[in-house]
Amino acid sequence: METIGNTFPPISTGKVVPLAPLTWRERVRGLRRAIWKHRAIYLLMALPLLYFLVFKYWPLWNTQIAFKDFKPTLGVEASPLIGFKHFATFFKSYYFGQLLGNTLIFSVAKLILGMPLAVILALAIYESSFRFLRKVTQTMAYLPHFLSWVIIYGVLLALLSPGSGMINEMIKAGGGQPIAFLTSPNWFRTVVIGSDIWKETGWSTIIYLAALLSIDPLLFEAAAVDGASRLQRIRHISLPGIASVIVVVTLLRLGNILDAGFGQIFVLYSLPVYSVGDIIDTWVYRQGILEFQFSLATAVGLFKGLIGLTLIFFSNKIAKRLTGSGIY
């Protein structure tokens, strides 16, 4: 008889021993014993747990200032409650539509364009049979991740400046007119998305490479024996093998959909491109932090968090239904 999955060996006596239901006390004792038995593991877990409690959960208590007219002298609890006024201020602010649009454009574009490129690069590195070339490519691809946006701004200026940038020099040499990449609303988004992809694609491959390495090599060997070409192996083994990781990464990114990269935009944007570059976070910095409106800044933060949470919740459900894997 054909069996599917793991089967337990038959109990030798053939008798079924009924288990008495555990009392509450016994359960607690059992848990205590289990914790004590694995105390080293629990101790190890204590620090990250503490980190989350202190830096992630405790601040949640303070998010109540989003609904209050926060006065530092009165403190968080005693500041007067004003309801949803700060949310209304944000939604009714002059540039709200533009900020939301820009934020979503940057975020979605970085996700949609960045992720496939990272997967392709990871596959290319994994498939490469030249060890030296693979290592060099990996190192070179990781390197930009470690450069700060301030440095990359310098690099971009040297490349794109209409006055003396290398690319504009080439355009001029070809008889074209120089392009103000960094100050032209037509080009700014391309520069932002392009530079982000350039900086982060290499680093993003790490997780996909790790997933590829976890695929059983026997599958590849069996496919090769069966005459599958390299592309067929990628299509039928590699991609399905890392599909769950792709789903998880995408879901996690969706949670931060309204984070379009403050550090990058803050360094790269300037007055001529505010209309296409200003995002929610740069607005919060100017209107919330610099104008001493912390309640407003918190309200926006809360709004972003709620949108992220909702997206994660629904997309996780959809992902589970479609692919059978999710993040929880």
Place this chain on the structure above:
Amino acid sequence: MNKQLYKLTLCVVLLSLFLAACQPAAAPTPTAAATQEVVAPTPEPAKPTEPPAAPPPTEPPAKAEPVDLEIWVGASVSEAGQPPDDWAVYQIAKDKLGINLKIVLLPTAQTDADAKINAAAAANDLPDLFQVNREPWYRLVQNDLIATVDDLLPLMPDRTKILYSNDISNKLVTIDGKLYGLPQPGALPRTDALVIRQDWLTKLSLEMPKTLEDFTTVAKAFTENDPDGNGKQDTYGFCGYIESEGVGLLPGLGKRFEWVFGAFGLNGAWNLTSAENFQLNVRDPNYLKALEYIKSLMDAGVVDPDWPTLKKDEFRARWKQGKCGIMNEHFAALANKSNYADFDKNFPDGEWVVMSPPTGPEGKSSMGADLTNVRIFAVSKQAKDAGKGEAIARLLEWMEGEEGYYLIGFGTEGVNYKKDENGFVTTKDIDPEKAYTHKSQQPLTQLRNMVFNNNEIEMKARYVAYKTANGREMDPLKYLEQYRAQPWTEATGWSIINPPPGGADFTRFYSENLVQFVLGQQPLNEQTWADFLAGLDGMGAKDYEAEAKATLQISGFLK
């Protein structure tokens, strides 16, 4: 065994992490050696100007517990670090004044410093005494986080006489008749003006431009006629950048184009000539004409096209590389030894001369807005309530006395500086490595902005005349003298105007549109201009003007 050891190590690591996290930051403990280094200053009979030699009037109570004072201050030299732990000032503060001093340097970028102070304020954890820009200062006063300091002035009579007796400066920190800050003299006024490459003018046989038309002609020639003779068209008539700092609440195009607005009789964001004329300058039809002129320069391609995105340092790198023919630059950034060295090396025959602001169609000209600046030092309400006001006054009074002034301004006499026969500070015969101007010694003078009052001693010490590597005689103060001889528009009241109603959105709308107009990103004509003004009104410009007018009239800046 191994398992036990592993668990024990883990526990120790965790415990030490907790302890490290819970331990408060230790205040620097001055060493005994530091005290010995302090040379008691000998009173100078002949001094060119202040500071006074008077000792601090108030001594700490004989056996009182030392008071902890935390001060946040902007670094005087941005690239140098914190004063060392064995800084003599710490020991003197402890021994003589009964104060445990802790100094924290603020980030050098203005917005970063604002963000740091705002964050501390939100946690109701402001330091006892701190330097703060006017916009955040105003908001902190509104939130009742800053204490009044009127009662501290009698406790520091000498300092008050030297620094806090200027009516205009005091007005800048006065709200409802009360002083909410100590107005330390700010950056020097009238320090940024037009300079032009005289060697390029000579090479192309051009006259010094006198009018806006001349300016365009010269700028075109500098761009198109290869003034540096390298065979490439890689120079620009005019270079600039948009600074976000030090230009008031409505930066617009920044300071670099102020001379154009001056040619149309408009400087800064506001018309401050009289209560009748008071309004945002953009309402004046001449403002549109000024923008049209700037746009004509952009269209002609004579302005470095990177100007809207360049940071200050990159702009400076460009003129040092010989890319710019005319610019609006700070006198010290141009002529101080370390700043001029690269240009001197690259262009031994290059010469920057001061250029008068070109005249406009009605014969008007002005280099820019002349503002009295102050660096505001505020006392937190928390500190005042804790009874620290007297200790703050004691410290500040000592700082402005002979001992404090020289120690904080120039280091230790005989080690870091000397005084010449006229009482001026010099580093002659001082070990160059120990001179107060040497990079390694700059942390010793990080607080000099808390004592300096722009007197002759400081000016001579800070802006030293020298001979360049190519033998050119340079004197930064001569540049400053010529800058100041140019026509300027008095606009001090500008500093007192509070932030606009819509805050950052109003500022963005104002500045973004002006930049877009001159860059041609939106058409500049009567209709679009009217739309822009209507947009401003829609954001509350009229209310803002009325409020600003009332503030100026109450403080007496507008008659």
